[in-house]
Each structure stands twice: as structure tokens, then as C-alpha cells.
């Protein structure tokens with residue numbers, strides 16, 4: 001059994017009578033990068049806010065670094081670092097003052113604090129900006145500053161709530177590098193995201209969350225394999241007949257309707273199977289409008305289990321990015 | 330000892346220095362009050378007071394001197410009541426989440442912000458006294474150096490306790506509300522009755538009884554008493570009214586202010602302990 005640094009049992013959270021988190025149970029192992037992948041409103045931030053003591057624990061049992069979230073809040077707070085979804089910075093402070101303030105409220109002794117500030121500046125590549133006011137930094141720099149601030153106290157777990165939301169691809173890529181580096185140095189990472197590639201490329205394990213429930217958990221490979229080694233999407237007017245034909249093959253694991261037509265998941269090599277399927281469909285008089293073969297992605301996994309698409313960079317995403325900018329002073 | 334509140338204080342003072350419009354208005358406003366209201370009104374009131382019967386042997390004080398104590402008190406009230414508002418900025422655009430998620434005890438946020446409010450109030454009080462003396466306010470007249478020092482310390486003590494009381498109140502209210510409009514609304518609603526039912530700018534001896542009841546529970550009345558006692562003396566005549574304060578009365582005023590601050594502290598403490606941020 002691996003060593004769990006976060007243990008969550010039956011966590012519920014509601015705002016008034018709206019249930020945002022509906023009883024989730026999961027573990028995060030020491031040293032790993034763990035992701036919550038889910039669309040807007042899934043309950044990711046709510047979970048993080050409860051785990052980081054910003055929201056009260058209404059129902060459920062949570063251990064963080066071995067400390068009970070209900071009784072040992074102070075110990076939990078000492079064990080963690082957080083990067084919030086919204087920007088939490090004071091634009092009128094300089095980069096140095098931002099880090100100094102953080103170290104001081106966490107009670108770090110002066111010598112250690114000053115050493116860590118130097119280290120963090122190097123890590124975040126902000127050495128040249130030490131005395132710059134935070135409001136004059138670029139969005140990516142501010143995010144790097146927030147992440148290194150979260151790391152400054154050497155927390156056992158670092159919570160990252162949508163660390164690259166609203167950033168351009170290049171900056172996003174650099175922040176991923178940065179997160180990997182931090183993780184290699186021994187910090188456990190719990191991140192939330194609604195970007196598929198972010199979860200896929202970065203995490204050791206993923207939980208897909210939707211409407212306040214965990215739908216499935218595992219490594220990216222496990223999740224993808226759970227819906228078949230290859231996927232075929234078939235668009236046809238005669239989907240009943242198509243379903244019947246496809247289901248008759250032993251290579252086919254499962255057939256179901258989806259927003260992209262029939263989703264045929266396979267337990268065999270799709271490249272060899274596709275010609276067989278096409279011939280059989282034609283023989284049975286099923287007219288094929290389009291057919292495609294692909295390796296499953298996390299998007300497909302999400303689609304498979306929820307019947308909906310998990311979109312990257314949709315309109316909501318852009319609106320949020322704008323809203324985030326506007327919230328800055 | 331955990332000194333995290335000094336960090337919160339340090340940071341709030343940085344913001345105070347860097348946010349020019351705020352710094353400017355904090356420093357200029359009380360001086361404007363003295364310059365315009367003080368000088369303007371005293372030219373009126375002093376005309377009336379000439380006709381008042383002056384009991385022999387009692388020092389008569391002009392209106393400018395009388396109201397200078399009131400302006401110190403009033404400025405302290407405004408600065409303290411609005412002092413908690415920086416918490417609202419932190420909550421909506423700033424680092425409140427960082428502070429709440431940290432292992433620092435939450436009362437340190439309250440103490441840090443409050444100390445910075447007290448600092449501002451003391452700076453303002455000092456400015457008013459200096460500017461006042463320059464334009465002819467007769468504070469500390471005939472005092473020995475030792476007595477002046479005691480007087481200044483006494484005023485500082487009263488201002489500090491009073492200021493803390495209203496800062497706690499303001500911080501507690503601000504932490505419970507979400508919008509700037511709401512906070513400003515409540516604060517404005519509080520200032521009016523506090524201000525006009527006090528003895529800051531005119532005597533309250535001839536108030537109708539219901540208004541006097543309000544003035545008795547009004548902390549501002551006690552602050553003004555304390556300031557006048559230390560700055561002017563224990564026996565003087567102003568605006569047609571004879572003022573004489575016993576030491577016991579002044580001690581009682583101080584105790585009233587301490588009780589008031591203790592109550593608002595409990596209110597703020599409860600609020601901070603429960604505070605969540607979404």
C-alpha cells in the first residue's frame with residue numbers, strides 16, 4: 001500500500017441547499033502529481049477550499065499529512081501551500097515584499113526566510129524583478145510568483161487550483177515545466193484543471209469529477225483503457241442496424257450512442273479491425289456518413305462516462321480569463 | 330511570542346504610504362476642517378460669546394480651541410470607522426485568502442489592521458495639534474513642560490483606546506459584508522448620529538433629554554472629554570458653558586472607552602474566527 005498524504009472519505013459540501021460536492025472519496029499519494037479534471041462548476045474549487053481550511057468541513061472525514069482537518073486546522077495549514085484559482089496578490093507590494101510577507105506570516109525565521117526568497121526568485125526566474133511592484137508584472141510572471149510563494153515554506157502538499165487558467169500556451173508550457181520540477185524535488189501536487197492535456201501530461205493519477213461526484217480515477221492510461229484500446233466513431237442514419245452489426249464482432253467491447261455518432265470501443269487493434277467493420281456494414285446495407293478511428297483521449301473518456309464533451313478553451317474559459325483580468329487592481 | 334500581527338501592520342503601512350490619494354486625504358482632511366470650519370465658525374461664535382456672563386476667576390476659551398479637541402475626536406472616529414475597509418479590498422482583490430489559509434492566528438489580522446489604523450489616527454491627531462497651535466489654538470497654555478508631556482500622552486491614550494474600539498467594530502462589520510456600498514452605507518449611517526449627538530463641536534448641556542441619553546452612551550463624548558481635559562484643563566468656560574472635570578470623571582471616561590473597545594473586540598474576534606472566503 002502506498003503512503004497516502006491526503007485521505008478524503010465521503011466529503012459533502014453545500015452552499016445553502018445547493019450540493020456542490022456530493023460525497024467524494026479519494027486518496028493522494030505522497031510524492032505524486034494528482035489531478036482533478038472536470039468542467040466548470042464540477043466542484044473542484046469547493047473541494048480545494050475545504051481541504052485547505054478556507055471553507056468549513058460540513059460532512060466527511062479528511063486527513064491531510066496525517067492531521068484531522070476538523071480538529072487540527074493549524075497543523076493542516078502548516079503542512080500545505082496553496083495557489084488559488086483567482087489571483088491572490090497585492091499589486092502595490094513588490095515581488096520581494098510579497099515573498100517576505102508570506103514567509104513572515106508563516107513564522108519562518110529571518111535567515112531561512114531570506115535564503116528561501118533567493119531560491120524562489122531563481123526558481124520563478126524573477127530575479128530581475130525583485131523590486132518591481134507586482135501590478136507591473138506580466139500575467140505569467142504573477143502566476144509564477146504565486147506558485148513560488150506557495151512553495152516557499154516547503155509544504156508537504158501544494159494545492160494548485162487551475163494554475164494555467166487564462167494563460168497563453170507558451171506560458172502554460174513553462175508553468176508545467178515548473179510544476180514538474182517542483183514535484184521532482186519532493187512536493188506532492190494536487191491540481192485541478194479543466195484542460196485535458198494539463199491533466200494528461202502532468203499527472204500521475206487523475207480523478208474525473210462532474211456535478212460534485214468523482215466519475216472515475218486512475219492513471220491516464222487506465223482511464224483510457226477503461227473505454228477500450230481504440231475507438232471508432234461512426235456516423236450513420238441507420239444507427240440501430242449499425243449498432244447490431246458492430247456488436248456482433250468479438251473485437252468490439254462496447255457500442256453506445258454519443259454526440260459524435262456511434263461510439264464503438266474495441267479490445268483489439270483498430271487498424272486491422274476497421275476494414276472488416278466497413279465491409280460488414282456495407283453488406284448489411286448501413287450507409288456510412290463518416291467513420292473515424294482514434295486512440296482514446298481523456299476527452300473521449302469524459303464523453304464516454306458523462307455523455308458530454310469536456311471542452312478546452314470554450315467560451316466560458318475566455319469569459320473567466322477576462323473576469324480574472326478585471327478583478328485585478 | 331508570535332509577532333505575525335506586526336507583519337500585517339508592516340504591509341498595511343506600506344500600502345498606506347504607496348497609495349498616494351489615501352495618504353494625501355488622510356493628512357490634508359483634518360487640516361482643512363481646522364482651516365475652514367474652525368476659523369469660519371469661530372468668527373461667528375466668538376461674537377456671541379462676548380455677551381455671555383463670565384464667572385470671575387475662570388479661564389475663558391475661544392471657539393477655535395474648543396472645537397480643535399472636537400476635530401481630533403471626529404477625525405479619529407472617521408479614520409477608525411473606515412479603517413476596516415482595507416479588509417474589504419483584501420477580501421475582494423487582495424490577499425485575505427492567503428492570510429486566512431496561513432497558520433497565523435486570525436486575531437493577528439485584526440490586530441495588524443487595527444494597529445495601522447491607530448497609527449494613522451495618531452498621526453492625524455498630531456497634525457491637528459501642530460496646525461492648530463500655528464493658527465492660534467490655545468492648547469496647553471500656561472503648562473509646564475512636564476505637564477505638556479503628560480497631556481500629550483493622555484490624549485494619545487484616549488485616542489488609541491477609542492480608535493481601537495471603532496477599528497474592531499469596523500473590521501467586524503467589514504468581514505461580514507461583501508460589498509463596498511454596504512460597508513460605506515453602514516459606516517455613514519453610524520457616523521451621523523455619533524457625530525451630532527456628541528459634544529465635539531458644541532455643548533450638549535442644553536440638548537433635549539432624549540438626545541442627551543444618546544450622547545451619554547456615545548463613546549465620542551468620552552473621547553472629547555478626555556482630550557479637553559488634557560489639552561485645555563479641568564476648569565474652563567466656553568460657548569456660554571462652564572466645564573469642569575474631576576479626575577474621577579476622566580478616569581470613568583477612560584473606563585467607558587475600554588469597556589466599549591472590549592465589546593467590539595469580542596464582536597470582531599467571533600467574526601474572524603468564523604470567517605470563510607469563497
Ligand SMILES: Nc1ncnc2c1ncn2[C@@H]1O[C@H](COP(=O)(O)OP(=O)(O)OP(=O)(O)O)[C@@H](O)[C@H]1O
Pocket residue numbers: 015018020038039040041042043044045046047085194607
Ligand atoms: N459561494 C458560493 N455560493 C453558492 N454557490 C457556489 C459558491 N461557490 C461555488 N458555488 C457553486 O458550486 C458549484 C461548484 O463550484 P466550484 O467553484 O467548486 O466549481 P469548479 O469545479 O471549481 O469550477 P471552475 O472550473 O469553473 O472553477 C458551482 O455550481 C457553483 O455555482
Ligand SMILES: [Mg+2]
Pocket residue numbers: 044045046085161162
Ligand atoms: Mg474552480
